[in-house]
Amino acid sequence: MRDNAGVLGTMNATVFYSNTGQSRAVAAYLAECLDYPLLSIEAAHTDYQNLVLVFPVHCQNIPDAVKDFLKSVSVDNLTVVATYGKMCCGNVLYEIQKGYQKNVVAGAYIPTKHAYIDNDGAFCDFDKLKPLVEKIQSPSPVSLPKLYKNPLADILPRLRGRLGLKIRKSEKCIACGLCSEICPLGAIKSGKTNGRCIRCLRCVEACPKKALSARSGLPLKLYLHKKKTNKVIIYV
Ligand SMILES: Cc1cc2nc3c(=O)[nH]c(=O)nc-3n(C[C@H](O)[C@H](O)[C@H](O)COP(=O)(O)O)c2cc1C
Ligand code: SF4
Ligand code: SF4
Known part of the structure; x- marks a missing residue:
């Protein structure tokens, strides 16, 4: 994994939005496997060939900071990874492909420690992400299915x-x-x-x-x- 230094204009990156560290840990693992630079969303650029975006589900929705980033970024091959606190992941990956970026090549929902539960466990089953890493390395389009989302989640x-x-x-x-x-x-x-x-x-x-x-x-x-x-x- 490379760090943020000297990545201006890079074609590949793993970008994370993370507040309590769970999405950052998943992003760091993927960046290491892929040898992509690891960037926080605040430091990310707007043009990529291969981009892996990792973020948490918030109230079964895409956090606003992630929506803003998705509106501004241009990407050939996008992988979207949503971490969630084992309650309900909503339908965020489908919503990204439908409403923000069509060029998705892979996606994942990953259960992690819930930010609001003290004794919850962090995600550590990284072996399960191997198929994801392989698909990012040999990208081809994927269609993300619609999942259940509580109708009240948008209110x-x-x-x-x-x-x-x-x-x-x-x-x-x-x-x-x-x-x-x-x-x-x-x-x-x-x-x-x-x-x-x-x-x-x-x-x-x-x-x-x-x-x-x-x-x-x-x-x-x-x-x-x-x-x-x-x-x-x-x-x-
Ligand atoms: C404002 C907020 C809303 C959340 N809503 C959900 C939710 O709807 N479903 C769920 O399973 N987890 C939910 N979580 C838990 C987070 O998705 C989970 O803790 C995530 O891994 C945190 O990622 P981070 O540490 O990278 O910020 C929520 C957490 C926060 C802070
Ligand atoms: S709450 Fe914590 S971070 Fe904020 S000003 Fe006080 S000591 Fe500093
Ligand atoms: S919990 Fe509220 S005040 Fe604290 S960093 Fe998040 S948005 Fe800001």
Whole structure:
């Protein structure tokens, strides 16, 4: 795997959008296997021959930052990999091929640690991704099927996220400003979130003093207790 340095104008890349590290870990594995540079979505370019895009499912939807990237990028062979927290992966890969990029050569849904569940396990079954790697190396078009998505998932996902989970700041905060710096939405100032927050937990993970914590309300707690699915789904 190569790092971000000197990749301006590169034709191949593994690009990740990741807030709690799960998608980044999957992207790093694929970048290593493929010998593609590994780039965060914020550092990515807009022209690729072969692009692997790894991102999390948010409220059964494609995160806005990923939609924006998909609108701007030009790519010959696109592989889309969605990580999800074992609840429901929605229909995001189909939605990408239908609404954003037709040139898909492979896709995968990968169950990972849910950002909102402390004792959940990270994905470690990397051997299962070998067919995906092989298909990326010998690309040909693939058609991504439609999966089940809860009809309510499209109704105000950000608002539901905000109501379901509170982010609190403790006295451990040293006002270092890191949370404001790394928030992709300008949604936190000195540990206090505003209405733009999507509860992605990037700031909670990054706070050097562990001064931020997330607490779910009862409906979200009950939802997260539901039966989990641990299925890796690969389209090649
Ligand atoms: C705002 C938000 C919404 C989420 N919605 C879902 C969901 O609908 N279904 C699911 O299975 N997991 C869901 N998750 C869990 C993430 O998809 C999972 O933890 C993912 O691997 C996190 O990736 P990251 O660490 O790269 O950010 C959600 C997580 C967050 C933060
Ligand atoms: S990153 Fe943590 S310590 Fe720094 S300002 Fe934010 S909450 Fe406070
Ligand atoms: S303030 Fe909200 S949107 Fe910003 S990093 Fe924290 S959880 Fe994510």
